[in-house]
Amino acid sequence: MAALLEVEGLVKSFGPVDVLHGVDLSLGAGEVLALVGDNGAGKSTLIKHIAGVYRPDAGEIRLEGRPVRLETPGKARELGIETVYQDLALADELSVGANIFLGREPVRRFLGLIPVIDKVRIKSETDALLARIESRIPRKARSVSRLSGGQRQAVSIARALYWQAKVVIMDEPTAALAVMEREHVIGLARRLAAEGAGVIYIGHNLIEILEVADRVSVMYRGRIVHVTNARETTQQELIKYMTGFVEAAN
Amino acid sequence: MSQGALTRSVEKEAQGTFLAELRHRLPLETYVLALTVLVWVLLAIISPYFWTAGNITNILRQVSIDAILAFGSLFPIILAGIDLSVGSVAGLSGVVFSMLIANAGQGLLVAFVATLAMGIVIGIINGWATDRLGIPPFIVTLAGLQGYRGLALLLSGGMTISGMPAGLQAFSLSSVAHVPTLFLLMAVIGFCAHFMLAYTRLGRYMYAIGSNAEAARRVGIRVIHVTTIAYALAALFATISGLLLVARLSMGTPTAATGSELQAIAAAVVGGASLFGGRGTILGCFIGSLLFTTIGNGANLLGINSFWQMVIEGLLIAFVVYFDNLQKRRQAGMG
Numbered sequence: 001m002a003a004l005l006e007v008e009g010l011v012k013s014f015g016p017v018d019v020l021h022g023v024d025l026s027l028g029a030g031e032v033l034a035l036v037g038d039n040g041a042g043k044s045t046l047i048k049h050i051a052g053v054y055r056p057d058a059g060e061i062r063l064e065g066r067p068v069r070l071e072t073p074g075k076a077r078e079l080g081i082e083t084v085y086q087d088l089a090l091a092d093e094l095s096v097g098a099n100i101f102l103g104r105e106p107v108r109r110f111l112g113l114i115p116v117i118d119k120v121r122i123k124s125e126t127d128a129l130l131a132r133i134e135s136r137i138p139r140k141a142r143s144v145s146r147l148s149g150g151q152r153q154a155v156s157i158a159r160a161l162y163w164q165a166k167v168v169i170m171d172e173p174t175a176a177l178a179v180m181e182r183e184h185v186i187g188l189a190r191r192l193a194a195e196g197a198g199v200i201y202i203g204h205n206l207i208e209i210l211e212v213a214d215r216v217s218v219m220y221r222g223r224i225v226h227v228t229n230a231r232e233t234t235q236q237e238l239i240k241y242m243t244g245f246v247e248a249a250n
Numbered sequence: 251m252s253q254g255a256l257t258r259s260v261e262k263e264a265q266g267t268f269l270a271e272l273r274h275r276l277p278l279e280t281y282v283l284a285l286t287v288l289v290w291v292l293l294a295i296i297s298p299y300f301w302t303a304g305n306i307t308n309i310l311r312q313v314s315i316d317a318i319l320a321f322g323s324l325f326p327i328i329l330a331g332i333d334l335s336v337g338s339v340a341g342l343s344g345v346v347f348s349m350l351i352a353n354a355g356q357g358l359l360v361a362f363v364a365t366l367a368m369g370i371v372i373g374i375i376n377g378w379a380t381d382r383l384g385i386p387p388f389i390v391t392l393a394g395l396q397g398y399r400g401l402a403l404l405l406s407g408g409m410t411i412s413g414m415p416a417g418l419q420a421f422s423l424s425s426v427a428h429v430p431t432l433f434l435l436m437a438v439i440g441f442c443a444h445f446m447l448a449y450t451r452l453g454r455y456m457y458a459i460g461s462n463a464e465a466a467r468r469v470g471i472r473v474i475h476v477t478t479i480a481y482a483l484a485a486l487f488a489t490i491s492g493l494l495l496v497a498r499l500s501m502g503t504p505t506a507a508t509g510s511e512l513q514a515i516a517a518a519v520v521g522g523a524s525l526f527g528g529r530g531t532i533l534g535c536f537i538g539s540l541l542f543t544t545i546g547n548g549a550n551l552l553g554i555n556s557f558w559q560m561v562i563e564g565l566l567i568a569f570v571v572y573f574d575n576l577q578k579r580r581q582a583g584m585g
Contacts (some may be wrong), residue, residue: 094457
């Protein structure tokens, strides 16, 4: 599998605290790579580098073979890296369509002069998109504040789908969801991969991880200590790496 | 939420009665408009003077100046901010404008442009201090509320400034096809502001920042630009309002528009804007302003103590915000 995203030797400290000690990671197009690890292992810090929130002290990030400088979240997004955050991604008072197109609204000229948002196009594209992914999002929802947690995640994922993101980072997307909704979100993650995106999936629930992921990377104290095919591993093995049991044994 | 609870809530939603549906659908402004119409009808019945051409024209002129101030204060409110300085900026603008004419001998046009420029600069400073220096907008504009009023009093020595050209007052009293020119001017400004908020990216980004500034930042919206523009518009609208006051009174008054910032904010809130950001419309601001102006006018006509007027306005704000919260909680399915 050709590497879509490669992270090499990523180092990051916050003041005296070293958080990442040379992280290597490789993600292929069309795969779901799970990232697991105990709290404080550095998962969030790592993905925030890929999302353009943090800048590394050392190391390199390559997208489709080319080194990239992800200076801002906007830059990362321009390059095709979308992040589905736990609960931070949506503007509550805006509609579903407005959120999907936020920051990239299609514009038409009013009276051939004044640029205005093309609401008709946003509406038709949103309707088509929601129908395509069989989301249970009510079409007429005036604002996303009335949606459930799962529906909100679906909006974020729909956004990534619509913009044909190359890399999608899903940060604990099912953390606060009901069982039914959890299945739906997992389905959407698989769908993103099926449409050719590389998905980095962060989670704590190992049963879910083994269900959704193609490969699993385990982080422990700022390093990736184990990478394995999801079909060839077990919860017990992952836990050994997550807790440092294997390192201690070595 | 368990699966059973989810199903139940979906069923509950589906069974919504017509009235419940109405409550969900109709924005707050509709109710406030209904209340305003009710007050108009009551006043027309009680007072023989209310429904006269002279009084209606008077209301339309007064509401124009108040509404422009309220339109301006809406932008920061949408951003989940606030601008407490608009009344003082209106006062200072009136003083600077009238002194440029009366003391410095400048023409109307020069004085007009210079004052508007001053307003925009004040607004840019407010927005910049809020976003870049990270001082809460409440504090920045509270400083402005005191400071700009002080400046107005200092510049004028606390005296009113007369000697305005006759044309200025004639303009404020003029009408086009029986509609006061001031009202038409307000309508044009309101239309432009509405257009910006409802149809352009800039407007959409204001609502986005007010809903979730972090989300807006993460999709690449330049929050500082939008914030600065919002406060600049607030100050610009305040300046226009101040200039119209000078035209109406035919003199500059350093204490003009004192306390009007609170009424402007109240009008926006009564008209459906949320102080938590992300919501509010120009039409709602206009309806809120019209209600307050009508109450003021009615109280005068009926000879009601003006202190009562303040009490009524206070109760109204409390009631509307409570009603709005109630509606929101019902929408969220918690009520």
